[in-house]
Amino acid sequence: METRAAVIAVIVKDTEAANEINAVLHEYGRYIIGRMGLPYPKKGISIISVAVDASQDVINTLAGKIGRIKGVTAKTVYSPE
DSSP, rough: OOEEEEEEEEEOOOOGGHHHHHHHHHHHHHGGEEEEEEETTTEEEEEEEEEEOHHHHHHHHHHHHHHTTTTTTEEEOOOOO
């Protein structure tokens, strides 16, 4: 299976979503290279970046699951093939 590196950028407006986000990230932990979370109280949000190495299908599924959580937005940037 061919894999790609990607970064999933996550903006969290609802802090109640943290447990759900962490559960999804734990489920896909084997694909995660690293992650960084930054609270941004001035704007009332948290910013999370998740670096992954997986097939495009897995990356899309992970980003989709995170993006469907209430109060959360997720976008993905892929490395060139």
